[in-house]
Amino acid sequence: xxxxxxxxxxxxxxVPKPKKLKEVPGYVIKVxxxxxxxxxxxxxxxxxxxxxxxxAMVFMAVFNGVMPVIGSLIGARIMNKLAEAYAGVEFxxxxxxxxxxxQFAYTFINQAVTRLYSTLTSVSGEQxxxxxxxxIMDKAREVDMESYDSPDYYxxxxxxxxxxxxxxxxxxxxxxxxxxxxxxxxxYIVVLFAVSWWAPWVIIxxxxxxxxxxxxxxxxxxxxxxxxxxxxxxMDYYAQTxxxxxLVKEIRMFDLGRTFTDxxxxxxxxxYRGLRRLRxxxxxxxxxxxxxxSAVYCLLYIFLAKGVFDKQFAxxxxxxxxxxxxxxxxxxxxxxxxTATIYEGTLFIENLISFLAEKPTIxxxxxxPRHVERGRAHTIEFKNVYFRYQGVERDILKDVNLxxxxxxxxxxxxxxxxxxxxLVKLLTxxxxxxxxxxxLDGHDIKEYDVTELYDMFGMIFQDFGKYAVTAGENIVFGDxxxxxxxxxxxxxxxxxxxxxxxxxxxNGYDTPLMRYFEADGAELSIGQWQKLAIARAFYSxxxxxxxxxxxxxxxxxxEQEIFNQFNELRKNKTSIFISHRLSSATIADKILVMxxxxxxxxxxxxELMELKGKYYTLFSTQAARYAEETEA
Numbered sequence: 196x197x198x199x200x201x202x203x204x205x206x207x208x209x210v211p212k213p214k215k216l217k218e219v220p221g222y223v224i225k226v227x228x229x230x231x232x233x234x235x236x237x238x239x240x241x242x243x244x245x246x247x248x249x250x251a252m253v254f255m256a257v258f259n260g261v262m263p264v265i266g267s268l269i270g271a272r273i274m275n276k277l278a279e280a281y282a283g284v285e286f287x288x289x290x291x292x293x294x295x296x297x298q299f300a301y302t303f304i305n306q307a308v309t310r311l312y313s314t315l316t317s318v319s320g321e322q323x324x325x326x327x328x329x330x331i332m333d334k335a336r337e338v339d340m341e342s343y344d345s346p347d348y349y350x351x352x353x354x355x356x357x358x359x360x361x362x363x364x365x366x367x368x369x370x371x372x373x374x375x376x377x378x379x380x381x382x383y384i385v386v387l388f389a390v391s392w393w394a395p396w397v398i399i400x401x402x403x404x405x406x407x408x409x410x411x412x413x414x415x416x417x418x419x420x421x422x423x424x425x426x427x428x429x430m431d432y433y434a435q436t437x438x439x440x441x442l443v444k445e446i447r448m449f450d451l452g453r454t455f456t457d458x459x460x461x462x463x464x465x466x467y468r469g470l471r472r473l474r475x476x477x478x479x480x481x482x483x484x485x486x487x488x489s490a491v492y493c494l495l496y497i498f499l500a501k502g503v504f505d506k507q508f509a510x511x512x513x514x515x516x517x518x519x520x521x522x523x524x525x526x527x528x529x530x531x532x533x534t535a536t537i538y539e540g541t542l543f544i545e546n547l548i549s550f551l552a553e554k555p556t557i558x559x560x561x562x563x564p565r566h567v568e569r570g571r572a573h574t575i576e577f578k579n580v581y582f583r584y585q586g587v588e589r590d591i592l593k594d595v596n597l598x599x600x601x602x603x604x605x606x607x608x609x610x611x612x613x614x615x616x617x618l619v620k621l622l623t624x625x626x627x628x629x630x631x632x633x634x635l636d637g638h639d640i641k642e643y644d645v646t647e648l649y650d651m652f653g654m655i656f657q658d659f660g661k662y663a664v665t666a667g668e669n670i671v672f673g674d675x676x677x678x679x680x681x682x683x684x685x686x687x688x689x690x691x692x693x694x695x696x697x698x699x700x701x702n703g704y705d706t707p708l709m710r711y712f713e714a715d716g717a718e719l720s721i722g723q724w725q726k727l728a729i730a731r732a733f734y735s736x737x738x739x740x741x742x743x744x745x746x747x748x749x750x751x752x753x754e755q756e757i758f759n760q761f762n763e764l765r766k767n768k769t770s771i772f773i774s775h776r777l778s779s780a781t782i783a784d785k786i787l788v789m790x791x792x793x794x795x796x797x798x799x800x801x802e803l804m805e806l807k808g809k810y811y812t813l814f815s816t817q818a819a820r821y822a823e824e825t826e827a
Contacts, residue, residue, distance in 0.1 A: 236548060257375070394520065426465055568636065592793075692729075739769045
């Protein structure tokens, strides 16, 4: 049986098939228990964030439940006294004065408490939203890299980010609103019993159709939002692509703006068509229920008017009783709306619960993880390693066997798609092999503490990060835990050649990069960004250096200069290079040639040139091209 994390979004939120009669009680119990379980989870989130908010909500639930009844009683008393005075009954005007003062005191207290509560929920709501966002970010940091290859993961993360921020506080407010409404309804029922015992039950009975419509369409709405998660993500992507500062030049030159706008419109139209049908259907059914409700209310008003006409009760009491009917009807409607909102909200929260429940599999295989020995060179060995990405039917790596000895420099070469970067992802345990074993210093890499394992690698990725922080911060991100000073940061920049352009920036190493947040942020070329990425590698205090196309955006002179610096950096370290420029391979102790996920050749530069195989062909082709360019 699949766990909830193995199920797709459509599986989890698919509209259930009609149940057989004998299955209905169990299904109802399951739905109700699930509802209260999710509701308790929301209470827990709010309690963790701000305990005082819960106490304030309890107070307001009672306050809002009692105050409308008090207001109605005061109003009815005023009208009765005025009617008595008009009829000639003698009494002191001070009685009416006191009642009016009570009326306005009631109004002031009601408005003041409501305003204070609104401020509290607004401020506290931001704290709850922040708490949930932190949970989402912590989970996104914790889950496996493989999760980022799954559309289902993105759907759950997108829905969690979109819906979970303010949902908890909305659900809490609605929950306590239900309590307030119940108090008000019960109070008004007691008042209305004085004139008719059956009128309250008639009002409640005619509210049933509206209840059914609300709950049915809340469920349909949630189902639709999840089913159309892909459309919403497409709209976000296309809209962001058109305004992306890094893509704007290419979009303008290739006139792609209209293309992506059209794609956005197509995704929106597909999303909107179903949503419009859903909203129209809900409105029509709601209007039908409203017609029935209005007709019953009209008959009840006629009944009460006849009572006044026959002098069975006073004019002020008519206002009290009709107000009670309106309040009970509105209360039941509010109760239905609030309960439906809570139900809908808890369904969205179920997605958050599912997202936060996802457990990483990249964890130590031993109860007491093995610790990495730092400050030394290391051996790495792949034994019969196969790997395929989730949802992909073919192996990306096939029966890989290799050994990298302590202090060796290894260069991995091959055409695009050969599996070079994937090999590095397994070595750094961003992924685990589908089968086979990766050994570090003779032990399965899965046995090591994962955080310590990541700390030992100094890495430059092919798609290196460009961070909207200062130039200095971009460098120290190479080893954020390292207790180093400004001198070490500048030394790393000097090794990569980044110091030349950084020192020309307005505020040097304190200059913010990119203009996301600061108007005076510096915009760098791709080559300058790459030098910053290389500086991160120089700054990191790593045992194993891994460079994935570290100089792809640099000119040959800058490339050679950096490789000369790397010769110093990699002393007494195990180093792995991935490069398309085979001139760098000549410095390697060992060259691995990959093709279609396999290592097809292995040896030194001289050995592979003498072999006259794949490496010989690749190297000779590049050398000939460079020679032609030099002659030209």
